[in-house]
Amino acid sequence: MDKIKFLKEEVELVLDSFEGLNKDKKEELMIQTENMTEENLLELLKNLYRIRRDFIQAEYDIVNAKDGYLTNLNTSNE
Amino acid sequence: MKLKQKKMTTHQTPEDKNQYPEPIAPKLPESLAMDPKIQTERDNIQGKVLYSSKPEEEGKFANPLEAYKEINDQQFAEIAEGKPGWFQRALTNRELLKARKKTVTDDILNKNEAANRHFSLLHDKQIKDALKQETELEALKKEKIKAAVKTAHAKTTGKVQNFFAALGGAPAAFAAGAINTWQNVRDERKKTNLHN
Numbered sequence: 001m002d003k004i005k006f007l008k009e010e011v012e013l014v015l016d017s018f019e020g021l022n023k024d025k026k027e028e029l030m031i032q033t034e035n036m037t038e039e040n041l042l043e044l045l046k047n048l049y050r051i052r053r054d055f056i057q058a059e060y061d062i063v064n065a066k067d068g069y070l071t072n073l074n075t076s077n078e
Numbered sequence: 079m080k081l082k083q084k085k086m087t088t089h090q091t092p093e094d095k096n097q098y099p100e101p102i103a104p105k106l107p108e109s110l111a112m113d114p115k116i117q118t119e120r121d122n123i124q125g126k127v128l129y130s131s132k133p134e135e136e137g138k139f140a141n142p143l144e145a146y147k148e149i150n151d152q153q154f155a156e157i158a159e160g161k162p163g164w165f166q167r168a169l170t171n172r173e174l175l176k177a178r179k180k181t182v183t184d185d186i187l188n189k190n191e192a193a194n195r196h197f198s199l200l201h202d203k204q205i206k207d208a209l210k211q212e213t214e215l216e217a218l219k220k221e222k223i224k225a226a227v228k229t230a231h232a233k234t235t236g237k238v239q240n241f242f243a244a245l246g247g248a249p250a251a252f253a254a255g256a257i258n259t260w261q262n263v264r265d266e267r268k269k270t271n272l273h274n
Binding site: 003006019025028029033036043045047052053062063066073 | 143146147150151153154157158160165168169172175179182183186189190192193196197200204208211212215216218219222223225226227229230233234236237238240241242244245257260
């Protein structure tokens, strides 16, 4: 596999990991990678990894905060 | 001839260019102490989860989130540093990334289901406040994702910048996530009319 192909696949894999991103938007974004150089793709990926980190952290934060809210609610009613 | 030495603050090192930015505000409220029943249920669920496809790595991480962050960061480092052999290592990482992504997604969904079950037991008068609370939390999450995309947009140029401009154009869909909201739970409860 060549590097350009690998990098484009990586972009697609990162986009797939964003739960909720619809198929049309993903395709629109992938079209933008078609004429990117290896340097561009590397820059793109580095930033996508950063976003993926924030995205997954935000998903965890919200489920933990919901649990915390409900627990506090129960405690205050006791 | 005097050599000019570039000044460097205590917060900047030559490696900084490849580091992640500081956490982006706003932060969500910290989780409070957990209901013992839910905590036990969660521990039972997590106890069955494999964080890695490598048995020797089991127990290495405190939770699936840390395991996922590690492989994400490793993949980032391979590409950012570009050391010899990075291409092959990044290819190998894919399987591990895939396994940990499934684990982390399952963990989020399990936690969300537990919260939904907890929510479904609330009295009607508590539901309105809980929905308001969830709406605020969702808004904070969206802000955090939007801020991350905005930062990426600002840090790039040309075609890469266009990519992030397009990604930022769909913040609602992007930040919505796959988890069921309490609104869905309430609507379902109304349909079944179990508590009304």
